[in-house]
Amino acid sequence: METHGAGDKRKRDAVSWLRQTFYVAGSGSVPKAEVYAAYLSHCYEYLQEPLSRAVFGRHVVHTGGLF
Numbered sequence: 163m164e165t166h167g168a169g170d171k172r173k174r175d176a177v178s179w180l181r182q183t184f185y186v187a188g189s190g191s192v193p194k195a196e197v198y199a200a201y202l203s204h205c206y207e208y209l210q211e212p213l214s215r216a217v218f219g220r221h222v223v224h225t226g227g228l229f
Contacts, residue, residue, distance in 0.1 A: 173221045176213055179204055180222060194219060 179201065184192065198215050205212035213221065 172211065172213055173217075175210070176201065176218055177222065 180197070183200065183204075184197065198218055201218060202212050204210075212218070
């Protein structure tokens with residue numbers, strides 16, 4: 163089981179990755195499933211434990227993320 167601080171760091175890292183990887187445009191969209199798949203690929207490439215799909219989505223929306 164992870165500590166509260168470790169979970170917070172994973173959430174901050176996820177939002178940081180999202181902001182570095184995607185941007186808000188005047189039109190168009192990217193399906194949430196594709197964003198999460200790209201996030202998983204990033205985590206696996208850098209040997210990081212990913213957030214679950216639900217936690218990732220909730221946290222991104224809660225922090226004013228891109229979707």
